[in-house]
Amino acid sequence: MASLYLSMTAKLSEHWRTNDNVYPQKFILTPAQRAEYDDSRRMCSAPPDTIDNPKHMGVPIQISDTTPGVMVAANGTEVSLISTSEA
Numbered sequence: 001m002a003s004l005y006l007s008m009t010a011k012l013s014e015h016w017r018t019n020d021n022v023y024p025q026k027f028i029l030t031p032a033q034r035a036e037y038d039d040s041r042r043m044c045s046a047p048p049d050t051i052d053n054p055k056h057m058g059v060p061i062q063i064s065d066t067t068p069g070v071m072v073a074a075n076g077t078e079v080s081l082i083s084t085s086e087a
Contacts, residue, residue, distance in 0.1 A: 004033055004069070005040040007081045008056050011071045015079070025072040026060040027081070033069050034061065 008027060015024050029037060041051045054061040059071075069081040 003040055004029075004036050004081065005056075008037070008071065011079055011081060012057055012059060015071065015073055019074055022074045024059055024074055024079075025076070026062050027056055028062045028064050028067040028070050028072065028078075029081075030065060030067055030069060031063055033081075034063055037061070 012024065016022070037056070038051050054063075070078040071081060072078055
């Protein structure tokens with residue numbers, strides 16, 4: 001599976017491009033996805049205080065056991081963080 005961090009960044013960048021730089025509402029990750037996200041941040045030597053902060057590039061991260069992993073766009077639309085080739 002491609003890096004979740006990279007997928008989140010790509011979805012966020014696309015959202016900015018198509019919405020005049022408006023931020024999405026939030027990302028919703030499973031606990032396992034959040035752990036993967038945190039691990040990728042640690043491997044890149046991110047400052048520890050930013051790893052514990054539940055935001056990705058300023059966008060809040062919410063945890064849910066029932067999500068497939070989504071970005072909630074500014075208009076409320078859920079955008080999958082996992083491509084169909086990865087599912």
